[in-house]
Amino acid sequence: FSLVELELGDLQQLPEPGSGLPAGIRTGPIGTNHYRAAWKTVVDSYADTGFTQRWPFQDFVHTADPACWRAAWNGQDMVGVALCSIRRHDHTVGEVEELSVRADQRRLGIGRVLLLDGLRTLREQGATTARLFTGTANPHRSYDLYESVGFRRQNEYVRYRKPLA
Numbered sequence: 001f002s003l004v005e006l007e008l009g010d011l012q013q014l015p016e017p018g019s020g021l022p023a024g025i026r027t028g029p030i031g032t033n034h035y036r037a038a039w040k041t042v043v044d045s046y047a048d049t050g051f052t053q054r055w056p057f058q059d060f061v062h063t064a065d066p067a068c069w070r071a072a073w074n075g076q077d078m079v080g081v082a083l084c085s086i087r088r089h090d091h092t093v094g095e096v097e098e099l100s101v102r103a104d105q106r107r108l109g110i111g112r113v114l115l116l117d118g119l120r121t122l123r124e125q126g127a128t129t130a131r132l133f134t135g136t137a138n139p140h141r142s143y144d145l146y147e148s149v150g151f152r153r154q155n156e157y158v159r160y161r162k163p164l165a
Contacts, residue, residue: 068085
């Protein structure tokens with residue numbers, strides 16, 4: 001499989017979100033009181049995939065940097081997250097570390113709105129460019145979403161997996 005590094009070269013040129021969110025869905029920042037729901041949203045979104053690393057809640061909390069995190073809710077239920085951050089060694093570069101939408105809420109435009117919301121938040125925090133990594137074999141076509149908002153391929157890293165008995 002391949003892991004692809006993508007870059008959005010100019011955060012000043014973000015496209016408009018488009019048609020918006022489905023009725024009843026709202027977005028906003030993720031506070032500390034939302035950590036467990038955000039973690040569960042990510043973990044649940046990978047539940048049906050193979051070779052996904054286990055991500056304990058304590059590891060999530062330990063690395064939490066919520067300044068640029070965004071979430072989507074349907075009522076009280078979190079249905080998607082965009083976990084973005086500013087690179088520690090270069091504050092002009094933002095990273096999309098995770099974009100996850102619950103399986104029953106996919107293909108409704110929530111991921112696009114969350115991604116653009118996260119990118120705008122990165123821009124507000126001083127980032128001028130953004131990067132992310134994604135797998136080319138992703139069955140949810142995230143690669144297409146990233147390209148549609150302006151991300152372009154920078155590098156491809158080929159990986160091999162072998163299940164251990």
